[in-house]
Amino acid sequence: MSSDAVGTTSLKSSAHVKAAGWGRGLSTLLRITRMNLRHPGQAALAIGSTIAAVILQVLIPQLLGDAIDQTKVVLGGGATGAAAEQALWVPALLLLAASTLRGLFTMAQNYFAEAVGHHVAYELRLAFYDKVQRLSFSFHDRVHSGDLITLGILDLDGVRMYFSTALVRLLLLTMLIGIGGYRMISTDTLLGFIALSFVPFVAWRSSITQVKLRAIWLNLQERLSVLGRVMEENLAGIRVVRAFSAQAYEMAKFDRASKNALEVAHQQVDVYVPNTSAMTLAFFLAMGLVLWIGCNKVIVGQISVGTLTMFLAFMTILQMPVRQIGLMVNGFARAYTCGSRLFGLLDQDNTIRDVPTARPLEIGEGTLRFDNVSFAYPGTGNRAVLENVTFCARRGETIAIVGPPGSGKSTIAHLIPRFYDVTGGAIMLDGQDIRGVTLATLRKAVAVVQQDAFLFTTTIENNIAYGDPWAKEQRIERASESAQLHNYILGLPAGYKTVVGERGTSLSGGQRQRLTIARTMMLRPSVVIFDDSTAAIDAATEQRIRVAIRRFAKDRVTIIIAHRLSSLKHADRILFVDNGKIVERGTHQELLAKQGRYKALHDLQLRPGDDIVTKYRGAP
Amino acid sequence: MAQEHASEIEIEPNDGGRRPPRAVVGSHRAEEEMFGRAFDQKIVRRIWAFVRPYQATAAVSVAALLIFTGTQLLIPLIIRYAINEAITPAGVDRSALLEAAGAFALAILVNFGAAYAQEAVIGKMAGNVLFDIRRAMFAHLQMVSLSFMDKTEIGRLMSRLQGDVNSIQEFLESSIYSVGDITLLFGIIVVMLCVNFRLGLLTLSVLPVLLVIRIVWLPRARDAFTAAQDTNSVVNGALAEAIHGVRTVQSMDRQQVNFALYDDKAHADLTTHLIAARYTQIMVPIVDGLTGLAMAVVIVVGGSMNGPIEVGALVAYIFYIQRFFDPIRSLTLQYSVMQRAMASGKRLTEVLDVQIEVQDKRDARVLSAEMDCSVEFRNVTFGYDPNHPVLSNVSFEVNPGETVALVGPTGSGKSSAMALVHRFYDVQQGQVLVGGRDVRDLTQESLGLQIAMVLQEPFLFTGTVFENIRYHKTEATRDRVIEAAKVVGAHDFITSLPNGYETQLGERGGNLSLGQRQLVSFARALVADAKILVLDEATANIDSYTEMLIQKALRKLLEGRTGLVIAHRLATIRYADRIIVLQNGQVIETGNHDKLMAMGGLYSKLYDLNYSSFDDIPKEEADATVKAASRT
Numbered sequence A: 001m002s003s004d005a006v007g008t009t010s011l012k013s014s015a016h017v018k019a020a021g022w023g024r025g026l027s028t029l030l031r032i033t034r035m036n037l038r039h040p041g042q043a044a045l046a047i048g049s050t051i052a053a054v055i056l057q058v059l060i061p062q063l064l065g066d067a068i069d070q071t072k073v074v075l076g077g078g079a080t081g082a083a084a085e086q087a088l089w090v091p092a093l094l095l096l097a098a099s100t101l102r103g104l105f106t107m108a109q110n111y112f113a114e115a116v117g118h119h120v121a122y123e124l125r126l127a128f129y130d131k132v133q134r135l136s137f138s139f140h141d142r143v144h145s146g147d148l149i150t151l152g153i154l155d156l157d158g159v160r161m162y163f164s165t166a167l168v169r170l171l172l173l174t175m176l177i178g179i180g181g182y183r184m185i186s187t188d189t190l191l192g193f194i195a196l197s198f199v200p201f202v203a204w205r206s207s208i209t210q211v212k213l214r215a216i217w218l219n220l221q222e223r224l225s226v227l228g229r230v231m232e233e234n235l236a237g238i239r240v241v242r243a244f245s246a247q248a249y250e251m252a253k254f255d256r257a258s259k260n261a262l263e264v265a266h267q268q269v270d271v272y273v274p275n276t277s278a279m280t281l282a283f284f285l286a287m288g289l290v291l292w293i294g295c296n297k298v299i300v301g302q303i304s305v306g307t308l309t310m311f312l313a314f315m316t317i318l319q320m321p322v323r324q325i326g327l328m329v330n331g332f333a334r335a336y337t338c339g340s341r342l343f344g345l346l347d348q349d350n351t352i353r354d355v356p357t358a359r360p361l362e363i364g365e366g367t368l369r370f371d372n373v374s375f376a377y378p379g380t381g382n383r384a385v386l387e388n389v390t391f392c393a394r395r396g397e398t399i400a401i402v403g404p405p406g407s408g409k410s411t412i413a414h415l416i417p418r419f420y421d422v423t424g425g426a427i428m429l430d431g432q433d434i435r436g437v438t439l440a441t442l443r444k445a446v447a448v449v450q451q452d453a454f455l456f457t458t459t460i461e462n463n464i465a466y467g468d469p470w471a472k473e474q475r476i477e478r479a480s481e482s483a484q485l486h487n488y489i490l491g492l493p494a495g496y497k498t499v500v501g502e503r504g505t506s507l508s509g510g511q512r513q514r515l516t517i518a519r520t521m522m523l524r525p526s527v528v529i530f531d532d533s534t535a536a537i538d539a540a541t542e543q544r545i546r547v548a549i550r551r552f553a554k555d556r557v558t559i560i561i562a563h564r565l566s567s568l569k570h571a572d573r574i575l576f577v578d579n580g581k582i583v584e585r586g587t588h589q590e591l592l593a594k595q596g597r598y599k600a601l602h603d604l605q606l607r608p609g610d611d612i613v614t615k616y617r618g619a620p
Numbered sequence B: 001m002a003q004e005h006a007s008e009i010e011i012e013p014n015d016g017g018r019r020p021p022r023a024v025v026g027s028h029r030a031e032e033e034m035f036g037r038a039f040d041q042k043i044v045r046r047i048w049a050f051v052r053p054y055q056a057t058a059a060v061s062v063a064a065l066l067i068f069t070g071t072q073l074l075i076p077l078i079i080r081y082a083i084n085e086a087i088t089p090a091g092v093d094r095s096a097l098l099e100a101a102g103a104f105a106l107a108i109l110v111n112f113g114a115a116y117a118q119e120a121v122i123g124k125m126a127g128n129v130l131f132d133i134r135r136a137m138f139a140h141l142q143m144v145s146l147s148f149m150d151k152t153e154i155g156r157l158m159s160r161l162q163g164d165v166n167s168i169q170e171f172l173e174s175s176i177y178s179v180g181d182i183t184l185l186f187g188i189i190v191v192m193l194c195v196n197f198r199l200g201l202l203t204l205s206v207l208p209v210l211l212v213i214r215i216v217w218l219p220r221a222r223d224a225f226t227a228a229q230d231t232n233s234v235v236n237g238a239l240a241e242a243i244h245g246v247r248t249v250q251s252m253d254r255q256q257v258n259f260a261l262y263d264d265k266a267h268a269d270l271t272t273h274l275i276a277a278r279y280t281q282i283m284v285p286i287v288d289g290l291t292g293l294a295m296a297v298v299i300v301v302g303g304s305m306n307g308p309i310e311v312g313a314l315v316a317y318i319f320y321i322q323r324f325f326d327p328i329r330s331l332t333l334q335y336s337v338m339q340r341a342m343a344s345g346k347r348l349t350e351v352l353d354v355q356i357e358v359q360d361k362r363d364a365r366v367l368s369a370e371m372d373c374s375v376e377f378r379n380v381t382f383g384y385d386p387n388h389p390v391l392s393n394v395s396f397e398v399n400p401g402e403t404v405a406l407v408g409p410t411g412s413g414k415s416s417a418m419a420l421v422h423r424f425y426d427v428q429q430g431q432v433l434v435g436g437r438d439v440r441d442l443t444q445e446s447l448g449l450q451i452a453m454v455l456q457e458p459f460l461f462t463g464t465v466f467e468n469i470r471y472h473k474t475e476a477t478r479d480r481v482i483e484a485a486k487v488v489g490a491h492d493f494i495t496s497l498p499n500g501y502e503t504q505l506g507e508r509g510g511n512l513s514l515g516q517r518q519l520v521s522f523a524r525a526l527v528a529d530a531k532i533l534v535l536d537e538a539t540a541n542i543d544s545y546t547e548m549l550i551q552k553a554l555r556k557l558l559e560g561r562t563g564l565v566i567a568h569r570l571a572t573i574r575y576a577d578r579i580i581v582l583q584n585g586q587v588i589e590t591g592n593h594d595k596l597m598a599m600g601g602l603y604s605k606l607y608d609l610n611y612s613s614f615d616d617i618p619k620e621e622a623d624a625t626v627k628a629a630s631r632t
């Protein structure tokens, strides 16, 4: 399938599933069935037990009827207590045995059916996790994390339930209604048909209802996820909300989303309730008719009271399964929508992956080269973010990149570890096109300190050692010393074991940045990129970090993206990027001599008092 | 020394595999209590407060439920009547049969009506209560102090708002249904005993057996269910983390390690679910066996009793037997639902009861737009943890219309000081004054309207660029928004986006560069049109040239307004009237640029470092500085 099939929109609505038609739906169900059958032992046990349970189940009304007739004989014959008891022992014991056995088989049926589902869920969970971890950045840019989480929880559950609620139940209901119906009709055609008269009605109603409910459920889920998003963003951005005193606005946003969801929740009740009541009514109507006609038949001696009891007992037994037809239909419908969405993701072509001929990256002299690189973010039309970027860096060299916001600096950083693939030109490491080497070796060789760092909810220690979880304590401490964080951490009550919260809310901006620097200093890359990673750090601290970075950089290619002159000026080459193009390049001295845009930046920072605006108004 | 450290980082071999990795997936939060006491009066009272508005409907639903249960009890009795009276050995009693049919028709119609009423009313009411509780919690969270929010994981609050409210709904529904179940159970017992006392007693003797089994079973089963729920939330938490942190995972190449860790958790989840399934299913043969036993007793004893027992009664008994395990089954289940709801209720009330530490005084004043917009810190001492002050004895003054800069090493307390201006937290000692009044004497809302902040972390919401810049100022015109975007130099890039101002932003503005996000968040603060503007590293990720253009454009806008600016890049604060230097939470220098340079203190050192190169620093100092990491 195309890599675009699962977009934000298509994940949210079932529209594309409907459009895909029955062929696709059927293949989805077949695929789930095949996954189920990959556990043949348990599946066979579940199916075998189902059959046994059904046979015993239909035996019970028969036995009940016989027993009643027997009692009638006994009572009618005026037999004495002891003798009567004798005669009744047989049907009673049979009933007990049948009932107990039925219970045992039902237990086995339910258990093994669920077990199959849970095993499939386990496999899918792993596959899903693996896939999500490996899908490219552009996929994650496109799909909201909340939708992905829903997919991995709710949709996965829908597939898990397929075996027990759809497949096994289909077998159970077909057999039960088939055999039960046959028994009744063959005993007394008229009464049998009347007794079964509620079946088509209830089956139809409950199926229709369940299909409707399914649509409503999807709609509800969508609205709840909007509501969830409103709440989650409010809590994550609580400082913004407070800063603007926007509580009233946020409450209004919440109320809108909440009302939308509640409406659909009520709709659910509106659809559900009249139907269950109507189904119960249909059942009782049929039962009333059976009773009326049955009694008349007993009166004229056509059937015995026992037979009538058998009919009534059959009806009670059939009542639940017939209602469950709807649930079964829902089980299929659910597996079909959930499965389509889930497989849609699992079959997603990962745009960034090893080519078949991929070889491990071999680092020799350690040279990074950009050859006429052009790039546009997927899904943004052809708005080029980078155009014909060419530069080269050898081991030990430091390249600095500077430029206005949105000029493409971070994009350059993202292309080197192949977070995205170039759309034109090539990036080479030691003469090997990075698209031709394995991702694992490439990512080991390239480390990025991202501009917008993510921290995990775990200890500081684990966060620093994220890229090298086997590291020794001393190394972690070294790295945090290099990032000027060690003393701060020692001052914390729990030291390195302090848990930092989500996105590090209890750290200052600079502390967070230093933590991400430390995390990267744990690695041994050949190319290391610092993407604006000292912006929230004062000059004195940065100075100290730079000493450490210098040593770290000695036998690597280092790329520093920064706005502060002092971070840039010692680079071997400085690239000034604007609008995706390198507009100036050279050493600090060369660029100053050029009297261009770098010089403008320099003057602005060097002599803050001057009004340079007029001087550089027409800067190229 | 630094040499040594750095080289060790390089050389040390990776002894992978020997020790367990220092790695986890998913946060290891303390386990939460899943089941509470079955009945906690305090919590029930709190929940009841939410039901009270629907009191009348609740009463209707209970009434309908009782009627519904009554008809359920009645139907087997009608059958018995039909069989006994209509088919007498003496002959046929047509009128009795007619009577039975009439009664039956009436019963099922009433049953239909009652079922309808009861389910519709209960379903909607429980839904309403759920949404009401969620709203109350959310509204409360809008007011609780940030110190609570700092400590609390968002995921945890979300599970209150999404998971726990559901178990309250479940609780409401099931507590109403359990009224019906109890009635049904007692009804069946009474009817069975009335119809034939001895037979009734014998049949009912299986009930205690089931009850005992259930009581033994319940605690074990509950443990199994709890374990299954626990592992499930662990697995889902780990998945959510993987999705949120996917970019870091990939760039650090952690996929394999994480996968192995996740596999363990997923496998544990599989195991606990299989165990839980066993506990659920073991009850099936027990109930079925007991049902069979009860029926056997009815047939053997009933059929051979000394004294006539009618066939109709036998038939009725058999119907009752098939029914009377249901209420016991659902009642014991409802017991767990109640316990779970109590635990959820406790967590919900904990959220609802979070102290609002920062609260408007009763006689709080509104900060008017005509105030003089000065800001003053008087001997302020503040710490997130009172024992560890982040700011100690800080005093400074910002006169109306002035622009004052805060500089200082990272972690020195600059952002914290700004948070105090807005009264995100209350000071432990001293006073913060805005417009000449203690912020604690002002309403928080009016404070928020007069202070606009660009936070260090540019947070954007889902929605269009336009909606993000306008934010809560829904009355702001399009021109205002565009004007603000032009001032911060964002207009050009916004118009070049596929749909201009109507472009949907990705999650947290992910499809913009960080600098662009900062510009949008800056524009948002300008649209707020406040008298005091706080810029916390508002242009840290923006080049100096763009920054200078912004400053030029801002200058007109800032006339007559007060500005508080934090920046590490000292060029940013070139226009500041005064500079305050913070270190370790203390003001160590104040004055304008020239004065501070002349003082030769921290500011002048930072200033020199900003523009000098590190080669200019003597070698020994450079080495020493690596060790002497800043204390902050």
Ligand SMILES: Nc1ncnc2c1ncn2[C@@H]1O[C@H](COP(=O)(O)OP(=O)(O)OP(=O)(O)O)[C@@H](O)[C@H]1O
Pocket: A505, A506, A507, A508, A509, A510, A511, A536, A537, A538, B150, B384, B385, B390, B408, B409, B410, B411, B412, B413, B414, B415, B416, B417, B456, B632
């Ligand atoms: N919400 C919080 N809860 C607990 N501690 C905090 C919180 N926010 C900041 N801190 C701590 O308070 C101290 C001061 O932090 P603050 O954010 O004010 O520093 P800052 O001067 O703004 O630094 P930076 O320049 O790095 O942004 C730091 O040690 C930080 O770890």
Ligand SMILES: Nc1ncnc2c1ncn2[C@@H]1O[C@H](COP(=O)(O)OP(=O)(O)OP(=O)(O)O)[C@@H](O)[C@H]1O
Pocket: A141, A377, A380, A385, A403, A404, A405, A406, A407, A408, A409, A410, A411, A412, A451, B493, B510, B511, B512, B513, B514, B515, B516, B541, B542
């Ligand atoms: N994930 C994305 N999807 C679509 N467009 C993107 C994405 N990330 C960035 N862009 C766009 O690409 C352009 C370059 O962004 P990039 O992040 O490379 O800028 P930058 O030079 O790093 O800017 P800054 O200094 O603000 O960090 C911008 O116009 C931005 O809007």
Ligand SMILES: [Mg+2]
Pocket: A409, A410, A411, A451, A531, A532, B513, B514, B515
């Ligand atoms: Mg960037």
Ligand SMILES: [Mg+2]
Pocket: A508, A509, A510, B414, B415, B416, B456, B536
């Ligand atoms: Mg700060």
